Amino acid sequence: MNKTDTSDRGTLLTRPRNHARAVGRESLPAGVSAKDCRPTTTHYLAVPSVIALRDVSKIYQRGAQVVKALDGINLTVPERGMVALVGASGSGKSSLLHVIGAMDRPTAGEVIVAGQSLSARSEASLTSFRRQTVGFVFQSFNLIPNLDALENVMLPMEFNGVARDARRRRAKELLSRVGLAQRLNHKPRELSGGEQQRVAIARALANDPPLILADEPTGNLDSKTGQMIYELLKEIATERTVIVVTHAEPLAQLADRIVYIKDGRLTSHDESAAPHDPPLNQERSKPYV
Ligand SMILES: Nc1ncnc2c1ncn2[C@@H]1O[C@H](COP(=O)(O)OP(=O)(O)OP(=O)(O)O)[C@@H](O)[C@H]1O
Ligand SMILES: [Mg+2]
16 A cells, blocks of 8 residues: 555544655655664564654753763654653653654754754744644643633644634544544533543644654543543554653553663663563564664
8 A cells, every 4th residue: 555545544543644755765864774764683664764863862950960861862763653652750751752852952962853853953943843743742631721622622723824714624523533522612621631631632633743742641540541542542653653651561562662761771671670570562662772
């Protein structure tokens, strides 16, 4: 099947991807070689990477105190699929998401996302990059309290210059897709936690970004609701890349790949597990370390 041929799917979440041009197999991004598209072990992964990080470090300095939040990260993530980012509190998970999503600049190293190098870009250009390329989902939902669900989902499209009718139409479609067709005019306080997070996911999809970054999206939800949110993210990841930070190993198991991080470095397995525990999903984590 052609990369942009989605005729056998036909849902809103799986419409042809406009980022396919930028990260298509024929046109690897500058600085990304064919070796970025395969794991370090035995078999080739026949897809290009949507993310390529080279020796990325992030150092925070507060007076005399220096924190190395990211320490020489090398990471490639293929187009499409769900990646779980797992590590203890303070290991650098949010720092890594912020650097990938251009919410923060690395102290050193190169970040290439969807074919675009973020290193030398102005703030204005990073803002437009974020708007078009990344959808964020947060633990605390971050919906605007005085806007209803429909308006919350319409907002990113307004920033992106989409006409009002088209914004409204797409927001309705997205909310219906996440099961909230009957809640369009509810304000966040009139929605359950799981419903608020579904609005936030619809909002993250508003501008049809190739990449969704979710930082502990189920941290404020009970386990059953959390599982539903993961299943929704997993479905979304059939058409784009979803990176999800989690402390919950059972949820990480739902991902296509797991990336472990400890003290700002990627590791091949969960080093916080007891020594006798078998490495969880080590096979799935290999291509990323
Ligand atoms: N703005 C900042 N200024 C100084 N230090 C920071 C800043 N942001 C993060 N850090 C430090 O960097 C390290 C990594 O933080 P980060 O937020 O990435 O961890 P995390 O893995 O997301 O943790 P958690 O699971 O608790 O959210 C921590 O030691 C933290 O204290
Ligand atoms: Mg965090």
